[in-house]
Structures are given as C-alpha cells and as structure tokens.
Amino acid sequence: MKLTDKVTEKFRTAESQRKALxxxxxxxxxxxxxxxxxxxxxKFDVVKIKNLVPKTGATVYGKIQKIDxxxxxxxxxAISEAIIEDDTGKIKAIWFNQPxxxxxxxxxxxxxxxxxxxxxxxxxxxxxxPKIEKVDSIQVGSSDSLFSSEIDDxxxxxxxxxxxxxxxxxxYHTIQKIIKGSSGEENLFxxxxxxxxxxxxxxxxxxxxxxxxxxxxxxxxxxxxLSARKRFAFEExxxxxxxxxxxxxxxxxxxxxIISDAKESINDFIGRFPFQLTDSQQEAVDAxxxxxxxxxxxxxxxxxxVGSGKTAVAASAxxxxxxxxxxxxxxxxxxxxxxxxxxxxxxxxFENFVKYFEYTGVQIGLMTSSGCYKFPSKVSPTEATKISxxxxxxxxxxxxxxxxxxxxSLIQKTVKFKNLALVIIDxxxxxxxxxxxxxxxxxxxxxxxxxxxxxxxxxxxxLTIYGDLDLTLIDQMPLGRKPVITDIxxxxxxxxxxxxxxKEINNGRQAYVICPRIDEPDPDKQNTLNVKSVKTEAxxxxxxxxxxxxxGIIHGKMKxxxxxxxxxxxxxxxxxxxxxxxxxxxxxxVPNATMIIIEGAERFGLAQLHQLRGRVIRSNHQAxxxxxxxxxxxxTIDRLLALKTSKNGFELSEHDLQLRGSGELSGNKxxxxxxLGMEAIKNIKMVEAARDExxxxxxxxxxxxxxxxxxxxxxxxxxNKREIHFE
Numbered sequence: 001m002k003l004t005d006k007v008t009e010k011f012r013t014a015e016s017q018r019k020a021l022x023x024x025x026x027x028x029x030x031x032x033x034x035x036x037x038x039x040x041x042x043k044f045d046v047v048k049i050k051n052l053v054p055k056t057g058a059t060v061y062g063k064i065q066k067i068d069x070x071x072x073x074x075x076x077x078a079i080s081e082a083i084i085e086d087d088t089g090k091i092k093a094i095w096f097n098q099p100x101x102x103x104x105x106x107x108x109x110x111x112x113x114x115x116x117x118x119x120x121x122x123x124x125x126x127x128x129x130p131k132i133e134k135v136d137s138i139q140v141g142s143s144d145s146l147f148s149s150e151i152d153d154x155x156x157x158x159x160x161x162x163x164x165x166x167x168x169x170x171x172y173h174t175i176q177k178i179i180k181g182s183s184g185e186e187n188l189f190x191x192x193x194x195x196x197x198x199x200x201x202x203x204x205x206x207x208x209x210x211x212x213x214x215x216x217x218x219x220x221x222x223x224x225x226l227s228a229r230k231r232f233a234f235e236e237x238x239x240x241x242x243x244x245x246x247x248x249x250x251x252x253x254x255x256x257x258i259i260s261d262a263k264e265s266i267n268d269f270i271g272r273f274p275f276q277l278t279d280s281q282q283e284a285v286d287a288x289x290x291x292x293x294x295x296x297x298x299x300x301x302x303x304x305x306v307g308s309g310k311t312a313v314a315a316s317a318x319x320x321x322x323x324x325x326x327x328x329x330x331x332x333x334x335x336x337x338x339x340x341x342x343x344x345x346x347x348x349x350f351e352n353f354v355k356y357f358e359y360t361g362v363q364i365g366l367m368t369s370s371g372c373y374k375f376p377s378k379v380s381p382t383e384a385t386k387i388s389x390x391x392x393x394x395x396x397x398x399x400x401x402x403x404x405x406x407x408x409s410l411i412q413k414t415v416k417f418k419n420l421a422l423v424i425i426d427x428x429x430x431x432x433x434x435x436x437x438x439x440x441x442x443x444x445x446x447x448x449x450x451x452x453x454x455x456x457x458x459x460x461x462x463l464t465i466y467g468d469l470d471l472t473l474i475d476q477m478p479l480g481r482k483p484v485i486t487d488i489x490x491x492x493x494x495x496x497x498x499x500x501x502x503k504e505i506n507n508g509r510q511a512y513v514i515c516p517r518i519d520e521p522d523p524d525k526q527n528t529l530n531v532k533s534v535k536t537e538a539x540x541x542x543x544x545x546x547x548x549x550x551x552g553i554i555h556g557k558m559k560x561x562x563x564x565x566x567x568x569x570x571x572x573x574x575x576x577x578x579x580x581x582x583x584x585x586x587x588x589x590v591p592n593a594t595m596i597i598i599e600g601a602e603r604f605g606l607a608q609l610h611q612l613r614g615r616v617i618r619s620n621h622q623a624x625x626x627x628x629x630x631x632x633x634x635x636t637i638d639r640l641l642a643l644k645t646s647k648n649g650f651e652l653s654e655h656d657l658q659l660r661g662s663g664e665l666s667g668n669k670x671x672x673x674x675x676l677g678m679e680a681i682k683n684i685k686m687v688e689a690a691r692d693e694x695x696x697x698x699x700x701x702x703x704x705x706x707x708x709x710x711x712x713x714x715x716x717x718x719x720n721k722r723e724i725h726f727e
Contacts, residue, residue: 001188003030011174020165036216041157044114050088054119062086064109069102092126098169110135114157131157156219175217195714200693206231233680234690237464241694242718244467249702254446256297257334257421260324269319280476284313287472289320298448301466304474305649306454306614314424315356322362322402326419332399334421339410341427343368343560348589350405365392367406370560423447455607458657460687484613484623486644497626498545501595505549505576511595513579514612516603518555532599538579549576556583584615591619602631606656610649657682
C-alpha cells in the first residue's frame with residue numbers, strides 16, 4: 001500500500017461512502033491518515049458485564065460469541081449485532097448503519113468495546129454504536145477470567161468528522177487497518193520517510209512521522225495525542241513558511257527599478273497634506289522608501305487599522321516612483337498600478353490621489369468595469385474627465401499615465417504597462433494568489449509590491465500567511481480622532497438608541513444602518529435565516545421611526561451607476577440615513593456619517609463588525625456604533641463584548657482567535673489552513689520557530705545549484721502541497 005493509493009481502490013466502499021469521502025476531501029490513503037480526530041471520546045472505566053449500569057459510559061473487554069448483519073423491518077436500515085461475553089455475563093452490542101462491523105469481526109475475536117450502556121423495554125442491557133477494537137494480546141488469568149488484571153484503561157477513543165454515509169467508526173477502523181497493514185501487502189509504515197529534517201525534530205522534541213500518525217489515531221495516553229498534534233501543527237506551519245521563503249528567495253533573484261532618493265522632494269509632497277503624519281505613518285514611509293531604493297523587489301505588507309492613514313503612506317511611495325526616470329531615460333515615467341477590491345473604493349482612492357497630486361501635473365488614470373477617467377483633463381487642470389477605455393489603454397502602454405487605479409480590470413490581458421515599477425494591492429486578503437501574481441508579472445521587471453489591509457490580523461497569523469512579506473504596522477490613529485463609542489443594544493433599548501440618532505442627525509450628522517440581507521427571506525424555504533433585510537428595514541424606519549428624515553438604500557445587486565448615485569447623495573448630505581448590506585464594509589468614506597446600527601450582529605464575524613464600525617471614524621466628531629443582536633447566548637455576548645472593549649482592531653483580532661475553538665476557526669474557508677494549523681497559530685513560539693527554521697533552511701539551500709536536493713521527501717511534499725489561498 002502507498003500513500004498515493006486511492007482509498008476507494010484499497011477498501012470496498014458503497015456509492016454513498018464514496019460521495020461522503022469526496023465531501024470530506026479524502027481521496028488518497030495520505031488524505032485519510034491526515035484526517036485527524038477532532039477530539040477524543042471520554043475515557044470510561046473498564047467494567048465487568050454484570051456490573052454495567054444503564055445510561056452510563058463503560059469500556060468492556062470480552063470475546064465475540066456471535067455476530068450478524070440484519071436490517072430493520074420497515075426502513076431496511078443495516079444493523080450489525082454482536083453478543084459479547086466475559087467471565088461474568090453477556091451483552092448485546094448494536095451498530096446502526098455500519099454493516100462493515102459484521103464483516104470485520106468474527107466469533108471468537110477478543111475485543112474492547114467502549115460506549116454508552118442502554119436498556120431495552122424488557123430490561124436487557126445493550127451497548128449502542130460502541131467503539132470496537134480487536135485485542136490481540138490479552139492473557140488468560142488464573143481465575144478462569146478471559147483477561148489479565150493489567151488492562152490498559154488509558155486508551156483514548158478518537159472521534160472524527162463524519163459525513164452522511166461515512167461514520168467516525170468507519171474512519172477509525174479503516175485507519176487502524178492501514179496502520180496494522182493488510183495481509184499480503186507491504187505495510188506502508190515500514191518505509192515511511194519523514195519529510196521534516198532530523199535535526200529539527202530533535203531540536204523541538206517532535207515525534208517522527210510514523211510515531212506521530214500512530215499516536216494521533218491510537219493514543220494510549222493523553223500526552224501521546226498532544227505530542228502528535230504538536231508535531232502536525234508545527235509541520236503545517238513549517239510547510240507554509242517553506243513555500244513563502246522559497247517565493248521570497250525566487251523574488252530576490254529578479255531585478256526591479258531602483259527608485260531615486262528624493263527625500264527633500266518627498267518631504268515637500270508630504271508637507272502639503274492637510275494633516276501631519278503620525279510617527280507610525282512616518283516610520284512606514286521610511287521603511288517603504290528604504291526598500292524601493294534597492295534593485296531587489298520590495299515585498300511588504302502594510303497593516304493599519306480602519307482610518308489610520310494607509311492611503312497617505314501609499315501616496316508618498318507613489319510620488320517617489322513618479323519622480324524617478326525610467327532606465328532608458330526615454331519618454332514615459334515609471335508607473336504604479338493600484339488595485340482595490342470594489343469600484344466604490346477605486347473611485348474614492350482616485351479622488352484622494354487627485355487631491356494629493358493636484359499641484360504636481362502628474363497624470364492619474366481610473367479604470368473600472370463601469371468607465372475610465374483621467375486627471376487632469378485638458379479643459380480644467382483641477383478636474384478629471386471621462387475617456388474611452390481604448391484611449392486609456394494606449395496611454396498606459398506608452399507610459400504617459402504614471403498612476404493607474406482600478407479594480408480587477410487591471411489584471412486583464414489588454415492592460416499593458418511600459419514601466420511598471422510599483423504594485424499596490426489594497427485589502428490584500430480579498431485577492432487570490434493568482435490575481436496578485438498576474439498583476440506582479442505585467443512587465444519584464446519585477447515591480448515592487450506593497451500590500452495593504454485594514455482587516456486586523458493576529459500577529460501569528462500574519463507571520464504565517466504573509467511569510468514572504470515584511471510587515472509594517474500603523475498602530476496610531478490621526479491626531480484628534482476620538483475612539484468610537486460602541487453599545488450592545490437589547491430589544492427593549494432600541495427606542496433610546498433611535499432617540500440618540502435623531503438628536504445627532506438634527507445636529508447635522510448622518511447614519512448607516514446595516515442589515516444581513518437584501519430582501520425578505522422566502523417563508524416557504526426551509527432553514528431560512530430570519531434576519532433583517534435592507535428593503536424592509538428601510539421602509540419600516542421611514543414610515544415608523546424616522547419619517548422626518550430622508551432614507552436611502554444601497555446593496556450589491558444594484559447597478560454601479562445606481563450605487564454611485566445613492567453614495568453621491570449621501571456624501572452631499574441629501575440622504576440622512578443609508579440602509580445597506582455589508583457592501584459598504586471597505587473603503588466608504590463619508591466623514592459626516594458618525595453613527596452606525598448593525599442589525600443581526602451575531603451573523604457577522606468580529607473582523608467584519610470592526611470594518612463596518614470603521615465607517616464612522618472618519619472625522620474628529622464623536623462616533624457611535626450600536627450593535628443590535630437577536631441572540632443572548634453566552635458565546636455571542638462574549639464576542640460582542642470583545643468588540644466593545646477592544647481598543648483597536650489588532651487587539652480585537654487576538655480576542656477573536658482566542659475565542660474560537662477547534663472546528664470553529666475559519667481556516668479552511670478563508671486562509672486555506674486546517675483547524676489544527678489554526679490552533680497552532682495561537683502559539684506565537686511555534687509560529688516563530690517554524691518561520692525561523694524554514695528561513696534558515698531555504699537561505700542555506702538557495703546558495704546551492706540544486707536547492708533541497710538533500711531533502712527529496714520534503715521536496716515532494718512541497719510540490720504536492722496545495723497553495724494556501726487568501727480569498
């Protein structure tokens with residue numbers, strides 16, 4: 001048997017089981033071995049059959065006297081039934097929907113069964129759906145007992161994630177077959193090679209691969225399971241770090257444009273801002289300028305809380321690029337591509353850059369699916385003009401437009417740059433790996449890369465998923481910015497909140513109301529979430545709560561022109577309350593909007609709630625965030641209290657990571673990291689150790705002609721390891 005063998009080819013499986021394996025993403029033997037237990041069942045006492053008590057858990061050792069496969073009379077559900085005896089009595093064991101049990105075990109087998117003790121109407125005891133394991137080495141005691149007195153009662157019962165058609169029990173027994181080896185086939189464990197270098201295993205006291213696989217699936221003691229989990233957690237982070245460090249070393253081999261040191265000119269540019277940079281912003285500018293003044297391509301992630309001023313930092317870097325001539329000193333200027341996830345944000349950045357670069361004469365382009373613009377226009381040096389896409393593409397290819405801002409449009413094949421020197425990607429996590437690669441390869445030179453995010457990421461997670469990037473943190477807010485007041489509002493307190501909002505609007509301010517849905521749910525659909533919708537809530541607020549104010553709506557299904565029109569009215573103060581979905585989560589900047597209600601807050605993640613709250617801290621006016629929730633569970637309360645008490649997004653992200661338990665982490669969906677890996681990310685020492693070891697190994701190996709040739713097993717593992725994603 002090999003790790004690459006298909007599970008369905010090595011084990012007899014029904015159609016329902018094959019579909020279940022597909023849902024669980026288990027294809028090969030290796031996939032199955034890496035399908036780790038989500039937890040371990042309770043350790044029950046070993047009890048003689050005559051002493052068993054209904055509604056308690058117990059472990060029973062005995063001999064199978066009889067075993068049959070039956071079906072229920074009406075529903076035809078397959079049932080495996082066994083009679084198990086010890087020297088004190090007999091008990092019936094029953095497994096529903098697990099026909100393979102009757103085929104795997106035979107009369108006279110010595111077994112250990114663990115589970116809940118039940119009782120029939122006639123008073124007979126049973127053990128239902130127990131974990132069952134063959135016992136090969138039980139000795140016969142002198143008292144005619146089947147067993148010696150030395151029974152291992154420390155055995156932990158692994159519990160696996162299931163899917164319809166595949167039970168935890170099936171997974172357990174199949175893995176045990178693999179571990180023990182089938183007759184007539186070579187046991188793959190005999191020649192299992194560990195991809196992690198021996199010196200690293202010894203340094204961190206990690207078990208070898210063979211030992212770890214046995215311990216995680218068949219732990220005899222709790223410390224065995226913990227040791228195995230530690231090893232596999234380290235392994236996952238180590239592989240991610242290796243891939244990132246390889247990417248980093250490969251990037252270093254490429255040439256990039258050397259941006260000239262124009263400190264005096266840049267200081268003059270920054271000095272024209274209508275505000276003073278914070279110390280944190282200035283440090284970020286200095287770090288970026290230092291990076292781009294070398295021929296080695298910059299790879300930097302700029303993390304800054306909502307409203308911390310990342311755009312001003314980015315503008316300073318862009319200005320430095322525009323002040324440097326191309327290598328050939330011919331026509332055109334060095335260019336910057338600035339990619340953002342939404343049209344609203346692209347237009348907002350375009351407007352901000354127009355203000356920053358107004359006096360410089362530098363041309364700026366905007367490209368989105370709904371239209372293209374250029375600044376300045378020929379008619380007015382202070383205004384932008386709409387132009388055709390073809391014309392904008394021609395000017396970009398000729399190098400006449402140094403700054404291009406846009407959405408996914410920038411990575412289309414038709415967009416060709418002449419001298420692309422800097423790529424800026426805003427809200428880094430919203431773009432997939434391939435999208436970023438496409439933009440970074442739009443020229444013969446490797447451009448400098450500046451990624452930015454306002455989504456707070458725990459330090460350990462950032463060190464892992466952005467292992468190929470240098471991290472810069474803006475951890476100060478602009479001077480005079482007041483912290484937002486966040487209140488968790490119960491049902492009976494809503495009227496008071498509405499009164500506060502009314503008072504603020506009468507004082508000239510504006511408000512957002514966020515709803516989880518666009519339309520009302522279909523009452524005929526099963527399992528539909530009964531949460532507030534934009535359209536219904538806007539109508540209710542207009543008719544029942546705020547008839548004196550103008551209320552507008554915005555959501556993702558509206559056409560770009562419709563959204564633009566509504567946002568323009570809101571920015572101009574013609575709309576008092578904007579009812580929206582989370583479409584306004586990123587980048588919407590209306591300084592006069594100082595209040596936000598978030599309906600159904602329990603439906604949003606903490607990071608998303610923080611982003612939404614960030615919409616109202618765009619000025620020096622006092623801002624308010626009202627959290628409306630329909631849930632009163634302790635878990636919801638703990639999460640929302642973390643939102644209320646955290647001083648900033650980075651502190652909140654750490655809270656979020658600690659509040660989530662195994663199986664709840666968003667690894668698979670958002671970051672491409674398993675729950676075990678996400679648990680490891682709570683441990684800063686482990687992340688730093690994996691990062692350090694990966695960095696040292698790759699740095700040493702890349703000095704060779706054939707990197708990692710000394711580690712073929714590790715090479716193969718990295719080759720087949722799926723790339724983690726960021727969507």
